[in-house]
Amino acid sequence: xxTDIKIAPDSSEEPRPNTNTNLSRIFLEIGSDYSEAVVxxxxxxxxEASESVRSSLDAYIRDIVxxxxxxxxxxxxxxxxxxxxxxxxxxxxxxxLAGAALRAWVESHLDLRNLIENYLNGIGIPVSYPNRxxxxxxxxxxxxxxxxxxxxxxxxxEDLDVDDVGLMLSWMSGxxxxxxxxxxxxxxxxxxxxxxxxxxxxxxxxxxxxxDIDSFVxxxxxxxxxxxxxxxxxxxxxxxxxxxxxSSEFASELRYLDIDLASWIQRAKERTDIIPQMLALAAExxxxxxxYRPIRPQAASRVEEMQRAEERAVSESAILDTVSRxxxxxxxxxxxxxxxxxxxxxxxxxxxxxxxxxxxxxxxSRLSSENAKYRSLKLQFDQLxxxxxxxxxxxxxIQAERRExxxxxxxxxxxENARLQEIAKETQALEADIDRxxxENAKLIQANSGLxxxxxxxxxxxxxxxxxxLQSKEAEKYWREEYIxxxxxxxxxxxxxxxxxxxxxxxxxxxxxxxxxxxxxLFALNSKSxxxxxxxxxxxxxxxxxxxxxxxxxxxxxxGENPDFNKLxxxxxxxxxxxxxxxxxxxxxxxxxxxxxxxxxxxEISPHIGKGNSFDPQNTIRISFAWDGDIKRxxxxxxxxxxxxxxx
Numbered sequence: 001x002x003t004d005i006k007i008a009p010d011s012s013e014e015p016r017p018n019t020n021t022n023l024s025r026i027f028l029e030i031g032s033d034y035s036e037a038v039v040x041x042x043x044x045x046x047x048e049a050s051e052s053v054r055s056s057l058d059a060y061i062r063d064i065v066x067x068x069x070x071x072x073x074x075x076x077x078x079x080x081x082x083x084x085x086x087x088x089x090x091x092x093x094x095x096x097l098a099g100a101a102l103r104a105w106v107e108s109h110l111d112l113r114n115l116i117e118n119y120l121n122g123i124g125i126p127v128s129y130p131n132r133x134x135x136x137x138x139x140x141x142x143x144x145x146x147x148x149x150x151x152x153x154x155x156x157x158e159d160l161d162v163d164d165v166g167l168m169l170s171w172m173s174g175x176x177x178x179x180x181x182x183x184x185x186x187x188x189x190x191x192x193x194x195x196x197x198x199x200x201x202x203x204x205x206x207x208x209x210x211x212d213i214d215s216f217v218x219x220x221x222x223x224x225x226x227x228x229x230x231x232x233x234x235x236x237x238x239x240x241x242x243x244x245x246x247s248s249e250f251a252s253e254l255r256y257l258d259i260d261l262a263s264w265i266q267r268a269k270e271r272t273d274i275i276p277q278m279l280a281l282a283a284e285x286x287x288x289x290x291x292y293r294p295i296r297p298q299a300a301s302r303v304e305e306m307q308r309a310e311e312r313a314v315s316e317s318a319i320l321d322t323v324s325r326x327x328x329x330x331x332x333x334x335x336x337x338x339x340x341x342x343x344x345x346x347x348x349x350x351x352x353x354x355x356x357x358x359x360x361x362x363x364x365s366r367l368s369s370e371n372a373k374y375r376s377l378k379l380q381f382d383q384l385x386x387x388x389x390x391x392x393x394x395x396x397x398i399q400a401e402r403r404e405x406x407x408x409x410x411x412x413x414x415x416e417n418a419r420l421q422e423i424a425k426e427t428q429a430l431e432a433d434i435d436r437x438x439x440e441n442a443k444l445i446q447a448n449s450g451l452x453x454x455x456x457x458x459x460x461x462x463x464x465x466x467x468x469x470l471q472s473k474e475a476e477k478y479w480r481e482e483y484i485x486x487x488x489x490x491x492x493x494x495x496x497x498x499x500x501x502x503x504x505x506x507x508x509x510x511x512x513x514x515x516x517x518x519x520x521x522l523f524a525l526n527s528k529s530x531x532x533x534x535x536x537x538x539x540x541x542x543x544x545x546x547x548x549x550x551x552x553x554x555x556x557x558x559x560g561e562n563p564d565f566n567k568l569x570x571x572x573x574x575x576x577x578x579x580x581x582x583x584x585x586x587x588x589x590x591x592x593x594x595x596x597x598x599x600x601x602x603x604e605i606s607p608h609i610g611k612g613n614s615f616d617p618q619n620t621i622r623i624s625f626a627w628d629g630d631i632k633r634x635x636x637x638x639x640x641x642x643x644x645x646x647x648x
Contacts, residue, residue, distance in 0.1 A: 021137035023130055024089050024098040026167070026176055034163045039086045042104035043078035049104050057100040064088050064097055095135035102130075106171055109164065116168045119153060128174035140178040141170070147177075232272040239268055239275055242282045250289045253296065257316065259323055267330050274329055281326050288319045413532070420504050427502070506533040506621070506639070509541040517549035522633040524598045526605075530640035535621040540573060541639075544609055544623060547572050548634050556627050556634075569609055581606040582645065590644040594624070596637025603628070605637035617641055 027035045046054050058074040065073040065084045073081065089098045106113055117127055130137050150166045157165075170176050247254065247261045254261065268278055292315040299305035503509050510531065514523050525531065535541060547569055555563045566578040587594040587606060596603050605624040612620030624638035 021140065021176055022093065022098075023095040023102065023135045023137065024093045026102075026137075026170060027086070027089050027098060029177060030163060030167060034167075035086060035090070036082060037163075038105050038167070039089070039101055040078055040082050041108055042101040043081050043085065045104050045108040049107050053100070053103050053107055057104050060094075060097045060100045061085065064092075064094055099130065099135050102171060106168070109168065112160065112164060112168050113172065115157070116153070116165070116172045119149075120169075120172060123149075125173060127172050129171065130174050137170070137176040138174045139176075141173070141175045143177050143179070146170075146175075232275060235275040235279060236268065236272065239279050239282060242279065242286070243268075246282065246286050246289065250286075250293070253289055253292060256296070257319060259319075264326070264330075271330060274332070277329055278326065281322055281329065285319065285322045285326075288315065288322060291315055292319060424502075424504070503538040503542060506535050506538050506541050507531050509538040509545065510639070513542055513545035513549070517545070520549035520553050520634060521545065521636055522598060522628075522631075523636045524596045524603070525639060526592065526596045526637055528593050528640065528643070529638050530617075533621060533640055534617040536618045540576070540611065541621065541623075543573050544569070544576055544611075545636070548609070548623075548625065548636070553634060556629075557632060573611075576609055576611045578609050579607065582643075586645045589646065593638070593643045596626070596635060598635060603635050603637060605635070608638075608643070615641065 027038075030038070042057070046057060049057070061074040061081065062072050065081065065088060067073045067076050067080060067084060070076050073084070085097065085101065088094045089101065120127055128138065146166070146169065150162065150169060153165050153169075154160060154162055166177075243261050243264055268275065271278075292312070295308050295312050295315060299308045503512060510523065513521060551568055551572060552565065555561060555565075565580070569576050569578045582594060587604065594605055596605050603626040605626050607626070608622050608624040610620070610622035614620050620641055622638070622640060622642060623636065624643065626635045626637060628635055
């Protein structure tokens with residue numbers, strides 16, 4: 001931002017000492033609307049402020065400001081904090097909180113801060129911040145000098161906000177603008193009249209135009225008198241129309257609140273000096289009545305009525321307060337046309353009373369607003385507390401049921417495991433008996449070899465049949481071992497009398513398949529999978545996984561063919577089937593059923609194989625998977641019963 005600012009004349013005048021320089025006072029000097037803007041910007045900038053500024057502001061908010069529902073008010077959002085913070089600064093005159101808010105505001109305007117610093121250095125005024133130890137400004141600016149310097153900056157930087165420039169000048173110089181003195185000329189807001197005054201002020205003293213000044217003043221006074229009377233008539237008519245409109249539109253509400261506007265119009269005509277103030281109060285009364293009308297009737301439910309009753313009480317209080325201020329305004333003394341002749345002490349008392357009145361009005365407004373917000377928040381808090389109690393009660397019940405269910409499942413699994421261990425022991429004993437019986441049978445056959453020829457023939461035939469049976473078993477065993485070996489991609493296998501792997505559950509089949517086909521299958525079961533599935537044919541589950549690791553894997557790694565996977569799996573695994581996909585709508589609606597992830601990579605597991613079509617877990621199973629061509633693995637992502645779909 002450029003700093004080529006025209007230096008204002010007389011702007012290097014020495015500061016004047018003062019006796020009321022508390023930091024919070026400047027928030028009264030800059031006006032209520034701009035004060036709100038300063039506080040709101042400071043609160044919104046906290047996350048970007050330096051550590052010292054942020055921690056200081058949060059600490060003062062935490063210690064000073066109270067907001068219903070927050071143990072630590074600094075955690076509230078800026079919209080919730082703005083009015084309570086401003087109230088503490090202005091009504092509470094809290095200089096520490098004012099200083100912390102101003103420091104955050106200054107940090108949020110770094111470009112403006114640097115601009116004002118360069119400007120002050122250029123006109124020979126040292127940069128001297130307010131005294132943070134006692135939270136005061138060290139001195140005062142002459143108001144005319146302060147305005148001249150502010151306008152000089154604005155002349156070179158029209159894009160800036162005039163209030164921002166004025167406040168930054170006070171902060172960077174450590175000086176607060178002095179109150180306007182009694183001999184200061186009144187400020188002219190009219191642009192037209194301001195141009196006239198500037199042109200008159202620029203006339204040289206020997207200009208012939210000054211010869212008509214008395215006539216000009218006399219004409220101007222007459223015009224002012226005529227226009228004042230005309231304005232009074234227009235404003236009186238406007239007030240009368242407004243009161244008639246309020247009386248007609250809100251007749252029911254006014255009767256209920258015992259407010260009689262009929263006498264106001266005549267009394268108002270007798271006090272033309274306060275017509276503008278009465279117009280403002282009439283507009284305020286209309287606005288509060290508009291807010292009151294929808295909440296006056298009784299609500300539909302008790303809970304709603306409790307909340308509405310609080311809102312209704314606040315609204316009625318605001319309406320009656322407006323009426324009370326109207327009455328006080330009508331009863332006030334008319335403005336003395338010779339008030340300029342009052343002595344300095346009387347004028348000071350009047351200004352002090354006006355300031356106290358404005359402060360009291362601001363405090364009353366803030367208190368009313370905060371009271372309404374507190375009651376509303378209190379009601380919401382009570383409702384949430386009741387809901388939280390109910391939720392906690394439900395949560396305790398759910399946790400108890402969950403613990404009971406887990407304990408029941410654990411007990412059942414332990415019982416099943418014990419039963420399976422007993423079956424395994426019985427199976428081993430039976431196999432030992434079979435080996436013993438086969439050995440004894442061979443001995444008996446050899447002992448009976450010398451029997452009669454017909455017995456020998458029958459024995460020979462019997463031996464031949466047994467041999468064929470053994471060959472059939474050996475062939476079946478050989479096929480299975482060869483099948484597993486092929487699927488294991490050449491892994492070594494033991495065939496010297498070691499029995500085939502026994503599987504008693506789906507979980508056993510999964511473990512054995514994972515150990516057997518480590519370079520073909522990659523297991524990444526999602527949260528919906530059932531490792532402890534109750535399907536009663538775990539060997540078939542292993543065979544189906546073996547089909548994926550062999551036939552399916554071979555065809556996927558050798559593209560170019562168009563295989564019928566459904567036909568192929570039925571040939572290898574009777575009763576099983578293959579389906580290539582699910583609908584897009586089903587997969588989007590139930591994504592957690594149809595996705596799996598490995599090392600942060602997500603897979604859509606739409607293809608699946610399975611057996612059975614019922615919801616009986618002992619006879620129905622589904623295995624969903626995906627093919628990863630990059631790592632050449634079949635990603636097994638789901639095992640269980642039917643996956644969720646839009647029909648289930």
